[in-house]
Amino acid sequence: xxxxxxxxxxxxxxxxxxxxxxxxxxxxxxxxxxxxxxxxxxxxxxxxxxxxxxxxxxxxxxxxxxxxxxxxxxxxxxxxxxxxxxxxxxxxxxxxxxxxxxxxxxxxxxxxxxxxxxxxxxxxxxxxxxxxxxxxxxxxxxxxxxxxxxxxxxxxxxxxxxxxxxxxxxxxxxxxxxxxxxxxxxxxxxxxxxxxxxxxxxxxxxxxxxxxxxxxxxxxxxxxxxxxxxxxxxxxxxxxxxxxx
Amino acid sequence: xxxxxxxxxxxxxxxxxxxxxxxxxxxxxxxxxxxxxxxxxxxxxxxxxxxxxxxxxxx
Numbered sequence: 001x002x003x004x005x006x007x008x009x010x011x012x013x014x015x016x017x018x019x020x021x022x023x024x025x026x027x028x029x030x031x032x033x034x035x036x037x038x039x040x041x042x043x044x045x046x047x048x049x050x051x052x053x054x055x056x057x058x059x060x061x062x063x064x065x066x067x068x069x070x071x072x073x074x075x076x077x078x079x080x081x082x083x084x085x086x087x088x089x090x091x092x093x094x095x096x097x098x099x100x101x102x103x104x105x106x107x108x109x110x111x112x113x114x115x116x117x118x119x120x121x122x123x124x125x126x127x128x129x130x131x132x133x134x135x136x137x138x139x140x141x142x143x144x145x146x147x148x149x150x151x152x153x154x155x156x157x158x159x160x161x162x163x164x165x166x167x168x169x170x171x172x173x174x175x176x177x178x179x180x181x182x183x184x185x186x187x188x189x190x191x192x193x194x195x196x197x198x199x200x201x202x203x204x205x206x207x208x209x210x211x212x213x214x215x216x217x218x219x220x221x222x223x224x225x226x227x228x229x230x231x232x233x234x235x236x237x238x239x240x241x242x243x244x245x
Numbered sequence: 246x247x248x249x250x251x252x253x254x255x256x257x258x259x260x261x262x263x264x265x266x267x268x269x270x271x272x273x274x275x276x277x278x279x280x281x282x283x284x285x286x287x288x289x290x291x292x293x294x295x296x297x298x299x300x301x302x303x304x
Binding site: 039040043048049050052053056057060095096099102103106107110111113114212216219220222223226227229230232233234236237240 | 248249254255259261262265266268269270272276277281283284287290292293294
């Protein structure tokens, strides 16, 4: 099957139906390995056992940003090429990205209380991630409340592209401003500063979370394609009824 | 496994994450079965997509 064939919704559905069982199994397996490694990882010399929250917080933060990046690419597909699958991809990614950003905010808050002494502080990193979450809610509102799905999709695509400005702000906020949040410790010049005994489970958990995101996204895209078929069939049914009377 | 003096925070973080992921999975699974059921009902009533109709029926 050529890559271009996947752009056809029917072929895409067939591919998703074949992939989903494998992706689900791989996700479950990686979570089993990752959680086992995370539970047996040594305590941090400063933070103690609370470092275990990092195995949830960091992957959730990455995927919150990844979700918006995906929506921005999909927005280009919606606005420039007007491909229906691009809109399907954007719409399916929004609630999943919002959920991961929510996990990032809550776990960060629960990690902050014992390590910083506060659940929340209005610094650049935390505030920009909160803005990302609010942007997700904005996109969801556009998708769910627009009377005309096409207009809602275009408005959501524009907001997705505009909101992409927030991604580098989140990434570099810890370098551009003085924040309570620690600086980059994995993707940095000179390599990660985390000990391998903690880095290894973090990477396994990050891959597990990413597979979970991909699995949920493909399943949500499948649902959205089916929803559009239902809508098209109901419209045809209504049209046939109108012609008959 | 000893989670130390901040065990409540660690357990709460894992519980919230598990709950949100469970909600996401439930949403995807229930939505899929709902869409399949509605599509089945429509097809039973004879409503078919344009691409499924014979060429002579398409206007």
